[in-house]
Amino acid sequence: MSYIGRFAPSPSGPLHLGSLVAALGSYFQAKSNDGKWLVRIEDLDPPREIPGADSLILKALEAFGLQWDGSVMYQSKRHDAYQAQIDTWLKSGQAYYCQCTRKQIKASGGYYLGTCRDKQIKDSKDCSVRLQVTHYVESFSDLKHGEITIPAPLVNEDFIIKRRDGLFAYNLAVVMDDIEQGITEIVRGADLIEPTGRQISLYKTLNQEPVSYLHLPLVIDSSGNKLSKQNHAKAINTTEPKADLINAMQILGFKLNNDLQEASIEELITWGCKQWGLKQLPKSIEVTS
Structure with a gap:
């Protein structure tokens, strides 16, 4: 079976460092498996959404060299x-x-x-x-x-x-959408470990084979709070993305020498796809930014 992964942000604000870590991890895992990487906008909760946030998210992914395959799915259309x-x-x-x-x-x-x-x-x-x-x-x-x-x-x-x-x-929407898009493996932040049992149960109720799961380290601030839009986490810098990219890659366990730190965004992403491995990931489910 061909590998199909995805990144599925909610449009409640621009991407922050924690969401960049999730995007990069899912991208590297997909591309290191010669797979596709899809993007889905999870616009299920209009009261929490910010107009135009979906466009900001997609532009941010492009600024960091993360190009998705196919068209973007919107949950509001489902x-x-x-x-x-x-x-x-x-x-x-x-x-x-x-x-x-x-x-x-x-x-x-x-x-x-x-x-x-x-x-x-x-x-x-x-x-x-x-x-x-x-x-x-x-x-x-x-x-x-x-x-x-x-x-x-x-x-x-x-x-x-x-x-x-x-x-x-x-839970319902994410499982139905992952089935619809043919997702074979879900790579996401460790804050979503808790609902995984319910989602596996939904797969079985829908007579579908559950996918595999990889939960990446959750990025927290110095006070121990999860980086999130609700906690007003600082947006990543899309005009000068390199510093945030290097920071996110280091959180994912990459060791970047001085030459790599001078590389372009495209070179860093290409190198990351080739060097990616699960053993490099931190053992802890939380990492301080």
């Missing part, structure tokens, strides 16, 4: 597909409407206990849609970190596939 699958599950009883609020779930210990599973609620008003989990995933194998155990309460928790506000849930 709503009909998500809804069709949800309707199929609602009809079969695999999915159901749930009236429980976050406050109620927090009061019951922080995990959903299946309260609405057998209520057969027909009115979707003020309801989320949950998937009845039948494929339990207790652990999965990460290409870098080995066997990772899923917290017990999450293994059999019926999770949301459509939110109370009518927006489609990330």
